[in-house]
Amino acid sequence: MAASQAGVFWLEFDPDSGHNLLRKMGNESPQWASPPTFGIRSQVNGYGGGALCAGHDTVYAVEASQQQIHRIDPVTGATNAVTQDTGASFGGLVWDSLHHRTLAVRERSGCQQLVAVRDYNEIVPLHDSEDFYSAPALSASGERMAWVCWSLPDMPWVRSVLWTADVNEDGMLVRARCWPTSQEGSVQQPVFDGETLYVLSDHEGWWQTWCVSWPDEQAKWTCLDSTAADHASAPWQLGERHFCPLGQGGWAWARYVNGVGELWLKRSAGSSPARVAPDFNDFRHMTASDGQLYCIARSATRLDSVLAVDLATKRVRLLAGGEAPFADTPIVAPAPFKMPPSNGGQEEMGGFWYPPVGGSSENNPPPLILIAHGGPTSTAWPVFNPQVQFWCHHGFAVADVNYRGSAGFGRRFRMALAGNWGQSDVEDMERAADHLVATGRADASRLFVQGRSSGGYTALMAMIRSTRFRAGASLFGVSDPARLREVTHRFESGYLDWLLGAPSDYP
Template identity: 80%
Template sequence: MTAPDFAIRSQVNGYGGGALCAGPDAAFAVEASQQQIHRIDPETGITKAVTQDPDASFGGLVWDACHHRVLAVRECAGRQQLVAVRDHNEVLPLHDSEDFYSAPALSASGKQMAWVCWSLPDVPWVRSVLWVADVDEDGTLVHTRCWPTPAEGSVQQPVFDGEKLHVLSDHEGWWQPWRVSFEDGQANWTCLDTTAADHASAPWQLGERHYCELGQDGWARVRYMDGVGELWLKRPAGSSPGKIAPDFTDFRHLVVQNDQLYCIARSATRLDSILAVDVATAQVRILAGNETPFPDVPIIAPEAFQVPPSKGVSEEVGGFWYPPVEGWSESDPPPTILIAHGGPTSTAWPVFHPQVQFWCHHGFAVAEVNYRGSSGFGRHFRMALAGNWGQADVEDMERAADYLAAVGKADARRLFIQGRSSGGYTALMAMTHSQRFRAGASLFGVSDPARLRELTHRFESGYLDWLLGSPEQFPERWHERTPVRQSHRIRRPMIFFQGGQDRVVVPEQTRAMVGELERNGQAVELWWFEEEGHGFRQRHNQVSLLRNLLAFYQRNSQKCDDGG
């Protein structure tokens, strides 16, 4: 529908989301370069800007059928508001008293609206609240009110089943579906599914949808069990719930239309797919995608692993292990790359990762670890990283390395650790903490949290204090957990990759870290990509990163005569 130079992407909160919605006769999308909402004609592909607000970004788009308009989150000059947009740059502010907004939801009649807000210094997976309002005939909001959860928690993804409001909340330990009703000025919260599982991932982006209502007590929901996404369907009118589409391991953006459930599904060995599920029969059809990534090359599927509790650590830690294509056995285990995911409140999902396949086809095993703080394992596990960043995550990466070596799936003498962004911080802290890893790789990783705290964007401006505690209250902790100040502890080779236009981990952080290692006489490499930002997008730079990182790992994985 769109021209090659029309990219769709929102930059609200830095992570975007909800950059596209569909009306009855047109689609609406946020164009990446200018961050304005465009109307897209599905017949001709002609696009027309419906907002002309050069200082603002839009995201979290939702179609309002009752008032024939687009609802959105508008971000401008460090402030956000909930707005309604019609053609010809008619932008009507709806609500603007809070720091942050998520995508809103409308009841079937269009007379009720619900959304989620959160306030600094919180991030939405720590603490957020549900808001509701009545919608007047002219589309304005009246009787606006805030309904906090019964206990401290994070809420997300409000939806209506007719006029009944549902929301996901973790105030009892898991992101579970709740029905919220209002009587005599009070909110009544009723849990709809007590399964001990998160029914969503951390809301880094706007517009996520992990469940939907089907009417007559029917529903579709995603459950994350031991890091694997499952799609569950309860057909209307009394049928029992059942798991469907078992060949897939993650599901996003659930929506129902004309008794068909649609979603984006992911698997470990195929490309992403669009699924259609017949609500009446539970039959699954693949509408698009699901291609074999490399037709002539075997795809390595992951194997889940669980690290049992250890002395002083009561939580189990899990992850996914990918063996090399060939050339290893338990008596001759492979060199292994342990990957710390970013966030750090993100998750390693067992879905297709081209870079993981790359390492497996070059003789390395790969282990993606869901350390404490990862999402998808309940509120307690996620909140365990509060004040413990650079300690709990590092301990868990080491525990995973020791476990894999003990069961013959990793060569203890040829362990590597790698991470991007906050995962790079975990890798750097692990390299300062012990000699367990043969070498480490930081891909635009955080090396100076205090510097990042000064420059980070508004969405995460209170996040580092949550991860490490206030620097005024815990100055020694900040010193001990700042890689650039602990660089003298690193005694093994390091490699760094950095974009010159990175606004998250500013380039000076990596230059300072490399400079300290060079002054200490340590083996260090720096690969600089001046035109890249936080994450490399240009294909030739992605290829260069892989080639140089592979050469680094190969040099450092050679077996020595002394067994080192």
């Protein structure tokens, strides 16, 4: 999502062209704002993010095939290349209104840097001493900047650090400093409210909101919400935004409770927080403009939606998406399940169970497919999934499992998979199967396991190591970790060692 005087914009996948295209909110309905042949997607870190930002009267976006920044006229849809940096990829775009330029992360020849981009291929490096960079954030005056860095072999959800700098009259960074947390942690999504800086950090166990200041050159971290819940998901992409300042001390933020996302609003410093849009359970890419909060939202019963929330009345409007997936077919809704720790462990785990269409009985429990999500530092969200619906409509129950290592359940749970991939996750798939059998929701003789990407590795290891499962499916799954370590992209080049230990220990 992006908003400016030029309008409210988002990216939408078009199945006819196979591209992510630019959409703009018109007077009454959304309108296409880019040509159908102009795909938009960043490939920085392999997963991209931040491929779009809105200036005063134009939009800047990363064209998918060449990875260059283009200027898009939001009225005519005309596009013009801003960069011609062959071999480079750009992402994490941010508009700098003070200096009339686009800020971005540039990835080139195995290196990253923060850069400033003006029209006519003028690219100015701003900072380049670290391995990886997040999308930058600017203060209201444009005179302060913040960003997050992390270094190999870490992933950004393992260990990362906050940086700040002043921006001089020439647009260059001065007095750049890093501000470590008091304990090891992952910092993400810096944002300014006026000149005051806020971030999400999990150094005390959860991704919570912190105000960061540095009087007398000493960092002061003040927690604004100590609720024991993650307020963001794992930062796989640049430019994520799970919280947003609203002015006058007001905030919007997401909170994840037992795998379910909640959207909360606090209109001003003196008002009470209120939950809004309870029909949705995942919220991303928040931005505020002209008394409205905009975001991408997902639910279990409809397709992805673009929402506008009136900050004064808290009324929620559906701007785009949100269609019913099927015309005449009922949607199978998820039911959360949760299990206490086993074998003296400390970690609870659970997921979401989907019953088969047609039901089952105590004497005739259904066959069950247990799904291991990808990542593995990702999450099984209770959102519409056509594959899950397919199996439920063919007589199977489905369990989407948040095994140890999943994001959204605190730092300790997320870090529990370190060195134990293919073991702890397999044990948790077994525990989920046993629990659902014991509670009458699955037939012990008809248990199946499925996974995609890293979840495919979990499925393969479950079929090798476990006797619970009658069959399984690995969909584009990891089958040779040592080979993957040799060919994976730089972003994940240290990830397998974190998951599995030294290469000599790879199974």
